[in-house]
Amino acid sequence: MTNQTFTPRVFSGIKPSGGLTLGNYLGAIKRFVGMQGEMETIYCVVDMHAITVWQDPAELKMMTREVAAGYLAAGLDPTQSTLFNQSAVAAHAELGWIFNCVARVGWMNRMTQFKDKAGSNAEKVSLGLYAYPSLMAADILLYHATHVPVGDDQKQHVELTRDIATKFNHDFKTDFFPLTEPVIEGDATRIMNLRDGTKKMSKSGESDMERINMTDGADLIAKKFKKAKTDPEALPETLDGLKDRPEARNLVDIYAALDDRTSEDVIGEYAGAGWGKFKPALADLAVAKLAPISTEMARLMDDPAEIDRILADGAEKARAIAEPVLAQTYDIVGLLRPGR
Ligand code: TYM
Numbered sequence: 001m002t003n004q005t006f007t008p009r010v011f012s013g014i015k016p017s018g019g020l021t022l023g024n025y026l027g028a029i030k031r032f033v034g035m036q037g038e039m040e041t042i043y044c045v046v047d048m049h050a051i052t053v054w055q056d057p058a059e060l061k062m063m064t065r066e067v068a069a070g071y072l073a074a075g076l077d078p079t080q081s082t083l084f085n086q087s088a089v090a091a092h093a094e095l096g097w098i099f100n101c102v103a104r105v106g107w108m109n110r111m112t113q114f115k116d117k118a119g120s121n122a123e124k125v126s127l128g129l130y131a132y133p134s135l136m137a138a139d140i141l142l143y144h145a146t147h148v149p150v151g152d153d154q155k156q157h158v159e160l161t162r163d164i165a166t167k168f169n170h171d172f173k174t175d176f177f178p179l180t181e182p183v184i185e186g187d188a189t190r191i192m193n194l195r196d197g198t199k200k201m202s203k204s205g206e207s208d209m210e211r212i213n214m215t216d217g218a219d220l221i222a223k224k225f226k227k228a229k230t231d232p233e234a235l236p237e238t239l240d241g242l243k244d245r246p247e248a249r250n251l252v253d254i255y256a257a258l259d260d261r262t263s264e265d266v267i268g269e270y271a272g273a274g275w276g277k278f279k280p281a282l283a284d285l286a287v288a289k290l291a292p293i294s295t296e297m298a299r300l301m302d303d304p305a306e307i308d309r310i311l312a313d314g315a316e317k318a319r320a321i322a323e324p325v326l327a328q329t330y331d332i333v334g335l336l337r338p339g340r
Pocket of ligand 1 (some may be wrong): 013014026137152157188190
């Protein structure tokens, strides 16, 4: 049990493996930006998570900058939030190791994302992919983060973070780590694949037509929504009418999230409309919202030294919080740090 009161603090991260999708934008980045100013916010490009599966080294560096550019282009203000890449703060790996010794193998075996990613190939994937959730717990707890905004697919990992904090506090008879809350709110916490509304939109899906990438141009965005799978029926009067229509529900949710409205509100406006009306409206809205972000991302990517400077400043701010937490953790665990 923890009795200590922790200052409200937000932490979240995105892997630089493959490009950013509309799922990352609506489920994560847009919500991260919205939390700026409400509490202290720390956002990370989690490059050490990316290497749990093979990454081309030059591409990884480029993608790390591109994810940082995505955050900045979407409105993250480095004077209000701390923005850095995970590998620049060594304490993540160090606390991750301690948590590998706290977390139980049985807990890892229950992680559905590992099962999905490893599939029938579980013997051949990296040990890092298996241990990934304890590094994620370290990311969060290194900052004593109280709130972690994530999409629905990360809920189990944040719950595991609470289990690790609870076991650590219990084993060492302390209240050092907080029990972090996942923040999974709104209609955009699970954006689905445009060709199959039962699957999540992801960076790694086989066809590019399944997803909107943050770098897609206006014509491609319009084409992808036009070709998105739907059903023959018009939009119903209420959200209940979309219960067994996953593709239709997804497009309504995307519209709502892009326009900062609820899905109910969108259904109210488009009740009875056919796809011939809804899809072009959605494509126009998406282009209006996303094109300025992708243009800004491209501008930022033209000056990688500036991105690196922002990340270096962020890493310094992050270290100032992380290093004392790590030092105290070493002390609690009984790891000697002579001379430090
Ligand atoms: P990652 O990189 O897969 O995704 C980054 C964020 O985007 C959200 N997201 C989605 N949200 C809605 N609909 C979708 N289709 C969709 N696809 C992705 C994810 O839920 C996530 O919030 N393990 C994490 C990264 C991580 C992390 C952390 C997150 C590492 N350490 C500490 C929070 C705190 C991951 O792989 O996210």
